Amino acid sequence: MSSHHHSDNIHEVKIVPRDPQKVKQILKVTYILGGVTAIEFVAAFLFPKGLVLTSLFVLLTFVKTFYIVGEFMHLKHEVKTLIWAIVIPTTFIMWLILAMLIEGSSVFEFRQWIWG
Amino acid sequence: MAHSASIDNNSENIWNGNAEPLKASWGKLMMWFFLLSDAISFSGLLVAYGFSRFSHLAYNPAVHGMIFKFSDTYWPIPEKVFTHIPFAHINAPLVFVGIMTFILILSSVTMVLAVEAGHRMDREEVKKWMLWTILGGFAFLGCQAWEWSIFIQGSEEGRMLLDGTKVYGANLHINEYGPQLFADLFFFITGFHGTHVLSGVVINIIVFYNVCLGTYDKVGNYEMVEKVGLYWHFVDLVWVFVFTFFYLV
Numbered sequence: 001m002s003s004h005h006h007s008d009n010i011h012e013v014k015i016v017p018r019d020p021q022k023v024k025q026i027l028k029v030t031y032i033l034g035g036v037t038a039i040e041f042v043a044a045f046l047f048p049k050g051l052v053l054t055s056l057f058v059l060l061t062f063v064k065t066f067y068i069v070g071e072f073m074h075l076k077h078e079v080k081t082l083i084w085a086i087v088i089p090t091t092f093i094m095w096l097i098l099a100m101l102i103e104g105s106s107v108f109e110f111r112q113w114i115w116g
Numbered sequence: 117m118a119h120s121a122s123i124d125n126n127s128e129n130i131w132n133g134n135a136e137p138l139k140a141s142w143g144k145l146m147m148w149f150f151l152l153s154d155a156i157s158f159s160g161l162l163v164a165y166g167f168s169r170f171s172h173l174a175y176n177p178a179v180h181g182m183i184f185k186f187s188d189t190y191w192p193i194p195e196k197v198f199t200h201i202p203f204a205h206i207n208a209p210l211v212f213v214g215i216m217t218f219i220l221i222l223s224s225v226t227m228v229l230a231v232e233a234g235h236r237m238d239r240e241e242v243k244k245w246m247l248w249t250i251l252g253g254f255a256f257l258g259c260q261a262w263e264w265s266i267f268i269q270g271s272e273e274g275r276m277l278l279d280g281t282k283v284y285g286a287n288l289h290i291n292e293y294g295p296q297l298f299a300d301l302f303f304f305i306t307g308f309h310g311t312h313v314l315s316g317v318v319i320n321i322i323v324f325y326n327v328c329l330g331t332y333d334k335v336g337n338y339e340m341v342e343k344v345g346l347y348w349h350f351v352d353l354v355w356v357f358v359f360t361f362f363y364l365v
Contacts, residue, residue: 013333016236026232030225037221041214044195044364049174054365061360065353072228073349074342082138082148089152093159100163104170111171 029071147343151350168297192294194363216259223252224352231345234338246324253317
């Protein structure tokens, strides 16, 4: 751990000025995320609970995931192999979620059938 | 005999070592793989929640009465459970959790801006944006702590049990809102996520400290800010999922 405090490297580091395009892109993604969250909120109160509403939530969460992982975490701009290395295992997770929801419903039906 | 000093780096041999086939550093790749494994952990928990929820009876106004009340025979409706906001005694369903989501997403945005400033070697900007991110993290943790305390404390009416006693609030054995699993899973999943937020804030503070010291100017790049940023975005992403499945569905 360095114990001297003088910033001996500052005059060697070249600071590049900010690119307004990049900041605009970041803000654009922020507004999209905010907008999608607002839609989810409104939908939660407007529509009755059921398969349609849940599917809408899953879809919108997917959209948010796409923007957070693709833009904020920069995955969209990485090498294709890295993108697939993350995306393909995630599809297996999604299948697991779907399978367990179906499983849960099935357990519910069985319990109804057994105990009435 | 090929010497270890000779580097054969054309495109056919990028997988032979001494190169970056995925054009990302070792540290960044390892962070991505860690995030993938952590995502699997959280998915396990959320799957357990989904399974539990679907294997319980859902509230049906036709069967259980038009006015919703808490009962352990059916899963509660989240917007009837999470209705409190600080400093006001009004019914504000899901407002507070919306504020928490907003805070965490904003802290993610400030993290992106810190990473962007790091790419330009702009130390002062990195410091500024990382500080905002750390503040956002602390704010989220404070909000989550408050949410837990209200959940544990319960409402004024409580719930009447069959033997005539009343139960207020929630603990791991019985809660006024619904089945035992509801509170158990709430504590476990939001607690697990909250622990990740706390560790993320601690790591952010360490990196912020290093930025102030000028460590990354000496190293020549701000990639550490980027790696820590990946972890922070992951934490935000998990919250998006937890928020959707716990509070909205």
